[in-house]
Amino acid sequence: MASPPPESPIRILITVKQRHPQIWKEAWEQPEKMISRVLKYLKYDNLVSLNEKYDTSDCRFIAVDRWDPVVFIVFDLFNTQYNHLDAHLEGKNELPVRVVRISQGDNSYLIKASEAQHIKYLSDEVRNLHESHGWEEGVPFRIDHHNGAYPTYYHPRALPKSKGHREKRIHQNHSLSPMTTYVALLRGINVGGRRKVLMADLRELLSSLELDHVRTYLQSGNAVFTASEPLGEIHTCVDKAISERFFNDIPIFLRSGEDVDALIKENPFVSECDSLPKSVHVIFLSSSPEAEKVKELDSYATREEKIVAYGEHLFVHFPNGYGKSKLTPTVVERILGVSTTARNWQTIMALQSMMEDDA
Known part of the structure; x- marks a missing residue:
């Protein structure tokens, strides 16, 4: 009845x-x-x-x-x-x-x-x-x-769990939570034919974690998605899933849309970006560096290269090209004592544009 x-x-x-x-x-x-x-x-x-x-x-x-x-x-x-x-x-x-x-x-x-x-x-x-x-x-x-x-x-992840619904890989703890757009940056993949990760496989993996609107940019490991959980919870889950599926030593750098907007607002090399956006790089850091250690990096920079620290990031202007600089990832990580990954300004702006699609 x-x-x-x-x-x-x-x-x-x-x-x-x-x-x-x-x-x-x-x-x-x-x-x-x-x-x-x-x-x-x-x-x-x-x-x-x-x-x-x-x-x-x-x-x-x-x-x-x-x-x-x-x-x-x-x-x-x-x-x-x-x-x-x-x-x-x-x-x-x-x-x-x-x-x-x-x-x-x-x-x-x-x-x-x-x-x-x-x-x-x-x-x-x-x-x-x-x-x-x-x-x-x-x-x-x-x-x-x-x-x-x-x-x-x-947004499916902003809904409360159905009664008796299976546990998610990322848990939902609140109803109708606001959705946040994130970008995940993977370090050191698809370089010289080593540590190969197909972007289709990365999208599939992130979607399987119930993350929404998953997209990737280029082959260097840039993924944009939305979720209702806080950054720390997302980072832990994504890091674990990538370690299990691909390689167990791929550093993951996660930033929210607000983080990226603030980063762009603080750019000290606006004119340089306007003339040659690939000459300016943002180096993402796993934690904020000590000021004295940032100064130590200056000894490896040429007279034309400039370094500006901002939170868990370094803005670096490479007028003669990133590949010719002595500020290599190995040097930066050794001196600062943190993990890093770098993206040029053209990539940063492309990622911001993708994230604005979710606003």
Whole structure:
């Protein structure tokens, strides 16, 4: 017997990740089947049969949206106020949401549902879908962003765990936490054919840790992603995963978007960057150096080379080229007593641009 209608309408968001390829494909090609499974799981299976259209106030199919990492299916229950003609307006479609995750078990589908909560990302996206599809086209909307970027429905890691949900590699300790954009810099990979790490493999690994919107830049080990956990927790988990998957001695340098913005603001070599951005490098340090040790580095610099310390970073201007300098990573690490990795200013600005996409 089905549950009685709730006191207020509710929206259901089904998510199926691509790492479950069979049901990911089914979610896109036969979303009604997924809706039927979820209705049964939520004990509302008598609302409609599979042969009926999901287009009444009892159960209205809103959209199916396919992206590389995930397929989203959105439908409403008991939303008697829905009107296609004004669903694009501010203040409309702001319903409490239950997020339902479907994954592949040994012999069956595994379904986990969160408690109802307000998710502004989803409300905004439903309005945007109605806006972009105009007046004539009604629901359900079918949007194929296969091979596109991660959508803005919601940040999966900012949701509380479903009851009985498996423990994550990175734990969620708070509900609807603000998302932070991070950049992870790996040192010493893909140099001269040694310590090879494919960027596709790195993206796959970081995504498996439930980090969001994972992207990489160049082959030198630069990854941008979003997460709700603090920097220290992320660093510990990423460092452990990379050690287990690739090499156990790859230093990882993690910075937030705010850290990178502050770094750019403090740049003492603005004019040099404008004329030749690759001549200015930022050396990332595992800890802040002692002032006396930074001064000691000056003895290895040429007259034209300039060093400026800022927190856990060194700004260095190499007018004659980084490769010709005596300020090698070995020298810097020996004198300062810290681990390092360096990126030129062109790379820094490219990474900031990627991080701004998440702002």
